Amino acid sequence: MKRIVLPLLLALLSVGIGGVVPSAAPFSAEDAPWDDGTAVVLAWNLDPLRTSLSLQKADSLGIFQEISNEFALTGGYKDSGLEADAEYRYRLVAYNKDRSDSVSFTAHATTRQQWFSMQKLSLLILLAMICGAILYYIFHARRGKNLFIRRISGLDSMEEAIGRATEKGKPILFVPGISDLGDIQTIAALNILNHLALKSAEYGTELLVPCRFSMVLSAARETVKEAYLQAGRPDAYREEKIFYVTDDQFGFVAGVDGIMLREQPAANFFLGAFWAESLILTETGFGTGAIQTAGTGQPHQIPFFVVSCDYTLIGEELYAASAYLSRDPQQLGSLKGHDFGKLLVIILVLTGIVMEMAGQGWFKQFIAGGN
Amino acid sequence: MAELMKVLGIWLGAYFTLSIFSFLYKDNPFYKLAEQIFVGLSAGYWLIYTIYNILVPNLFNLLFTDFAHNWLLLIPMLLGIMMLLRIIPSAQWLSRYPIALMVGTTAAIYMLLSFKSDFLAQIAATMVNPFKFSSPVDVVGTILLIVGVLCGVYFFYFSKKQEGVFAIPSKIGIWFLMVSFGASFGYTVMARISLLIGRLDFLLRDWLHIIK
Numbered sequence: 133m134k135r136i137v138l139p140l141l142l143a144l145l146s147v148g149i150g151g152v153v154p155s156a157a158p159f160s161a162e163d164a165p166w167d168d169g170t171a172v173v174l175a176w177n178l179d180p181l182r183t184s185l186s187l188q189k190a191d192s193l194g195i196f197q198e199i200s201n202e203f204a205l206t207g208g209y210k211d212s213g214l215e216a217d218a219e220y221r222y223r224l225v226a227y228n229k230d231r232s233d234s235v236s237f238t239a240h241a242t243t244r245q246q247w248f249s250m251q252k253l254s255l256l257i258l259l260a261m262i263c264g265a266i267l268y269y270i271f272h273a274r275r276g277k278n279l280f281i282r283r284i285s286g287l288d289s290m291e292e293a294i295g296r297a298t299e300k301g302k303p304i305l306f307v308p309g310i311s312d313l314g315d316i317q318t319i320a321a322l323n324i325l326n327h328l329a330l331k332s333a334e335y336g337t338e339l340l341v342p343c344r345f346s347m348v349l350s351a352a353r354e355t356v357k358e359a360y361l362q363a364g365r366p367d368a369y370r371e372e373k374i375f376y377v378t379d380d381q382f383g384f385v386a387g388v389d390g391i392m393l394r395e396q397p398a399a400n401f402f403l404g405a406f407w408a409e410s411l412i413l414t415e416t417g418f419g420t421g422a423i424q425t426a427g428t429g430q431p432h433q434i435p436f437f438v439v440s441c442d443y444t445l446i447g448e449e450l451y452a453a454s455a456y457l458s459r460d461p462q463q464l465g466s467l468k469g470h471d472f473g474k475l476l477v478i479i480l481v482l483t484g485i486v487m488e489m490a491g492q493g494w495f496k497q498f499i500a501g502g503n
Numbered sequence: 504m505a506e507l508m509k510v511l512g513i514w515l516g517a518y519f520t521l522s523i524f525s526f527l528y529k530d531n532p533f534y535k536l537a538e539q540i541f542v543g544l545s546a547g548y549w550l551i552y553t554i555y556n557i558l559v560p561n562l563f564n565l566l567f568t569d570f571a572h573n574w575l576l577l578i579p580m581l582l583g584i585m586m587l588l589r590i591i592p593s594a595q596w597l598s599r600y601p602i603a604l605m606v607g608t609t610a611a612i613y614m615l616l617s618f619k620s621d622f623l624a625q626i627a628a629t630m631v632n633p634f635k636f637s638s639p640v641d642v643v644g645t646i647l648l649i650v651g652v653l654c655g656v657y658f659f660y661f662s663k664k665q666e667g668v669f670a671i672p673s674k675i676g677i678w679f680l681m682v683s684f685g686a687s688f689g690y691t692v693m694a695r696i697s698l699l700i701g702r703l704d705f706l707l708r709d710w711l712h713i714i715k
């Protein structure tokens with residue numbers, strides 16, 4: 133255990149102090165520690181007569197080319213972007229005031245790849261803490277412990293919107309964003325779609341889901357089908373109501389606008405990733421008189437949703453929606469774990485500010501990644 | 504011939520621009536036609552684009568020309584075929600595997616990327632000593648930045664009822680968010696106006712030659 137912990141602590145200290153440690157020798161070159169073998173750390177310690185320098189690296193022909201001339205009597209330089217497992221040769225030429233005299237030092241180093249990048253230690257620790265908290269709360273929730281989640285008004289409106297569509301006998305429109313399945317917002321939107329489809333199956337309300345990408349289409353169909361099965365209404369599931377429009381961004385918008393005008397859905401849900409088309413969609417929906425709920429993690433699009441929709445889910449609320457709506461212990465536990473992460477952010481920021489005020493810059497450097 | 508095609512292109516562009524603009528009045532047959540041509544044309548365009556710019560160079564060419572070094576591409580090809588099996592009702596269940604793989608890997612990749620860029624980098628960027636600046640504007644700006652970040656994060660804390668003293672940071676947070684949304688709204692509207700100017704420029708310069 134000691135053999136693992138001690139080097140880790142030493143490396144952590146080296147990260148905290150900084151990437152380049154001044155050398156006692158006139159000039160040294162060493163492989164950068166705890167990296168992917170793409171950097172060499174150079175350090176020098178010159179006599180006080182020197183007033184300028186030229187730091188050079190040998191190219192493939194062995195000719196030295198200047199890479200820096202920033203002067204410091206005791207200093208360092210990190211040469212990055214190198215190839216792993218290759219030898220590099222360096223020369224330092226230091227001049228006196230009138231450049232009549234100079235001294236030259238050479239050094240060489242071989243880059244080596246390490247298994248662990250100590251620059252990412254903070255990432256590992258915080259990730260482990262948050263994942264640990266999520267797992268803890270999930271197990272906690274599974275044991276039947278009641279987990280409190282405050283009211284989110286944008287989500288409470290969903291029931292109201294579905295109810296209104298049912299009363300009017302009109303469909304519900306759900307747009308899972310315009311991003312592909314590779315976007316976490318689309319996945320969050322599909323989680324909400326599951327809940328919405330469950331309700332629409334229970335109430336017997338038609339649900340329309342236009343999709344921009346084939347992968348999203350497949351996932352949306354699976355989601356809705358699963359929800360209808362869960363509600364005990366597999367016979368009511370209509371695959372053709374979850375359909376592909378086009379891959380083109382504004383072509384998709386034109387198609388959805390047409391659907392809103394002709395099908396006149398009573399409730400529109402725009403949840404997922406949206407870009408320039410957000411206002412075009414919600415303005416058309418507003419014109420048709422539908423009750424609209426929108427949510428996205430795209431900060432630039434939220435204002436458009438705020439002005440044109442009845443309810444807006446801002447950023448994180450989109451990700452919390454699924455847990456909030458389903459009250460599923462697993463998802464609630466996960467949401468509680470995220471909340472732990474938010475508290476951690478507040479604590480870390482406050483600690484970092486205090487440390488900065490106390491002149492202890494190593495803490496910020498450690499959190500940022502030590503580069 | 505080239506000149507004729509150019510003129511035809513401009514007239515078609517003008518016709519479709521006006522047809523789309525006609526939606527500002529109300530839904531009408533011109534808009535419907537433009538919309539349906541746009542949707543159909545773009546769907547067809549992207550289908551061909553995907554085949555010739557993604558499937559052919561990244562899969563078929565590599566497999567047919569150098570199979571020995573690219574045989575691993577058979578795995579994504581197999582996943583793609585499994586997705587296509589959705590059209591066969593008895594084999595539909597197979598499409599769940601590529602979807603599951605896609606969702607799982609996406610979540611894992613984005614978790615690491617976002618954790619580094621959105622989480623750690625932003626936490627570190629907020630760790631600033633506001634009193635290190637000599638200018639009062641910088642001091643006030645940094646304090647606002649810190650208060651805005653902390654209260655903004657707290658607004659999204661769902662585990663505590665936001666009432667009494669706990670409502671104060673949340674309210675400050677939503678104020679900061681709304682001010683930033685307002686600024687963002689104005690900025691984006693300006694960008695959209697430039698798009699409108701572009702369209703009007705096309706109509707008045709290229710089509711009607713009113714602007715020289």
